[in-house]
Amino acid sequence: MRRLKSSLIITAIIAIMAAPSYASSWVNFPTSWDIGQAFAVSLTSTADYSSPTVTWMNRSIALNVEPGGAGKISYGLLGSDVRNIKPGSYKILFEFIQGGKKYKASGNIYLRAKQYPKEELKVNPKMVNPPKKELSRIQNESKLIGTALRTMTASRRWTTPPQPPLASITLTSNYGKQRIYNGQPRAGHNGADIRAVTGTDVRAPFAGTVVLTGFHYYAGGSVYIDSGNGVITVFFHLSKILVKKGDKVSKGQVVAKSGATGRVTGPHLHYSLVLGGQFVDPIPLLSTSITQMLKRGNTRQVN
Template sequence: MMIKKLILLTLLFNFTYAQELKLFFEENTIKNAQTALLRLQAKDISNAKLTLLDKETLNLNFKKNSFKKNEYYALIPISYYKKPKKYKVIISYFKNDKKYFKSIKLNVIDGKYKSETITVSKSKFKPNKQRIKRTKQEYKDAMSVYRSISEKILWNEDFIYPMNSKITSAFGTKRVYNNQLKSYHSGTDFRAKVGTPIIASNSGIVRIAQNRFYAGNSIVIDHGHGVYSCYYHLSKMNFKVGDFVKKGETIGLSGATGRITGPHLHYAFRINGIQVDPLQAIKILNKLNN
């Protein structure tokens, strides 16, 4: 009789606790190169983590959502080259010194991005040995920044666009340079005459403020929790590395620096080190406060 009571109490506890905990994707179907937002709502849990199962396993820690009580969240960036299919995500966490596991599915579909051909001057398209060395070092330094995840969240308001202008080239467009180089457009281009003010999408710390071969004058802002916004081809930079920037401040002026065909703003996002669609990232990040 006592054993039956214990089993009944255990089942009742597990059922009650299961109802107290909620685990869900903001959107459980996303395109390649987009970001998934996984929300975990529960009281008195700790050390919540997730693993996205694939050939290259992705491991992430949940962050406390400062906008919501008893909620944790994880941003899962999906690579542009990720194969479209359903991925299994394993979640683990501790409650009352006991470790729990749950699983959930994330459906990744083909973004079906468009293609375009671009012609640039040979001097910029075909770098010499010195330029190859420079671009490799610039890439290495940038990735070191993007892979650094600040545990402190640096924004407390919704993200905004860096300017109010027509989008001239969407994120993800497949690009062919001079019929030789194949890649994809890693950001969103906004129409901007030289000297147009560019504002910070949200508050954060400047981690890159440098002239680079491809991106020209570049400012990269760390917003915390692995979220970075990037502003390229500027004619002027108003901040230096280490400066704190407030949302809406003018970080610089648009220009035509770097390897481009004309003046514009190239706006990009990195989340947990991976390049993602910046406009979709803004949309999903602003869900945290809703």
Template sequence: MKKFVLALLLTFAFMPAAFAARMRLTVPEEAPIGQPFFLELRANEAIGDVTVTWRGQKFVLAPRRNAVRTILGAPNDAKLAGSTLPVQVEFDCGAKGRIRAERKIKVTGYRYPKQVLTVAPKMVTPPQSELKRIAEERQLVRKALATRSKGGVLPRRYVPPVPGIPTAYFGGFRVYNGVPRSGHGGLDLRAAVGTPVRAIADGTVVLEGAHYFSGGAVYVDHGGGVLSAYFHLSKNLVEAGQKVKAGDAIALSGATGRVTGPHLHLGLFSGGAALDPLPLLEPQRLPKGVEVLYEI
């Protein structure tokens, strides 16, 4: 028996690498402009809050079971195509101190469709009487998108906000009544007036109201700088500060604001940048992550 115990102790003495602290960081090697991707970090021992630095912004994530997951992305800006952007993570790991790691992500181009639409003239050139309101609403939206509550472990799969199919995709350069405008900042989904609109993930409502261009609008903070937005609503069912769960009805769809007919506009934002929500509903569209193992 003594020989067995001695042999066991010697085995463990000469196997320190097998029990070394390790971290797995997963991000894609390439990501198109305007398209979201997951950053995932997992460690095999307790870690503190994780700070993610991306495009000059810092996001704090609280680990659950020594893991975090969040959504990042490069804005839909053709000037970024071909660039290489770093993403850094850092956290405290007990006696090992502050741990830091960095990955490089190549930003690629993406061809988005052009969209030509006809809407009410006042939705292209608002009357003078509405300009103050529009400016005030833009400030409210900027404040909402600047929300930086602590993130954690975002889900891999998201609840479709309505059952309808896409009618207009993200990023398409838009022409309203012959007047060029910027690209489409979200995903339009078919929805008859009065269809329940459901939160795509757990979060907290940070803004709701009736806006000139967006119509009835609700913004939900999911933590770590990630927000979803729901536009053209006929009725809002939630208030600012209210916590919601994935699948909760937060509004009824409608045809308010700048629309050509009833539908839901779903928006996705990370660090204030508008990203394509479709890959969250169809995960096969997400850029594939590459896992790298680090000893810490």
């Protein structure tokens, strides 16, 4: 009897150890994409796994594991920043642990050049070349913003399509526009400007946690919301901020009122979507879903 019991235990242990070798896993990512545009990736397996990450543009993005796909699935949203990414081939790396073994799967994504228009703007001269006394303030804000944008939490609180941040979406300036302020070229536009009279309700596109708020030199009234897996929503030029750092917000919650604070030519909402530190065009995502986006990728087997 005793012997039978121990052999059962041994059999059980062998079964547990052996199970992952019967697991099959796949990753999905596109082979080419436009610079500045968001794309979706996934990892799916017939068996459970842990600590999934995807590394892209030198940033390791923590994913979560949820039921779906072949059994378990991890979703990621990635992209490239039009301001500093050049066309070319870039490595993507997936890693996860299954049955005590670390699995890696890598590939390349070719980023295609995309033409974004130019735009000349007239603003207060101190918003192009700030006075000396503002430099320490600007430096301090840029540190806070850097920290907020590096927030990395594994739990996914973003679901697609996002809630549009305003009831009506009319663009006054597209993402990616190269901007010339008072004749001086500056970095391309890292978000979309949406028409909004001062005081319009601004809604959270995704559920998440507020990681930074403030009235900043260039951006004016600002709200940064982390929705997990490196997905961060940013609003600028707000007149009123209705949330504070650490607040949990639900999808569609009114988090601020639009305005005309900071470097602006008039009232509007500036809406940025940051994916793993990369500012991408937030608008195309408003009319698509993760499932539709993944259909544009290729699947390859890992184990």
